[in-house]
Amino acid sequence: MRQDLYKLIEGNEDMQKFLRVQPFWYRKLSRRPHLISKMETEAKFYFEKSIPHRVSKFSEGVQMASMMVHMFQAMNAQQ
Template identity: 70%
Template sequence: MRQNIYEFIQTNEDMRNYLRVQPAWYKRLMRNPHEVDVFETEAKYYFEKSIPHRVSKFSESVQVASMMLHMFQAMNAPGE
């Protein structure tokens, strides 16, 4: 494996763990080192750290906060 790719994987814990889970990438990166971008993208999707995953997590957090706010307002509302 090329030294620069090896160093990239060693410095990023998620990439190391993904390589352990998907060992076929060892061979693939040795034969096609230019596919390191594809490897990184797949690892991000695997660990749910891609932009769509982050947006959905943020959206869920906002929904939970909104629900909590409505519950708090309902509890403090005068008896109806």
């Protein structure tokens, strides 16, 4: 593997973990180093750090907070 790719991967903990989980990327990057951006994208999806994943996590948090507020309001209304 090229040294510049190795240093890039070494500097990113998620990419290191992804490379250990998906070792075929070693071979792929050795033969086609321009695929590093594709590997980064796949690593983001694997660790659920892509924009759609972040939006869904945020909306789940908002829904949970809304449910808690409604529950507290219902408890206060009973008293």
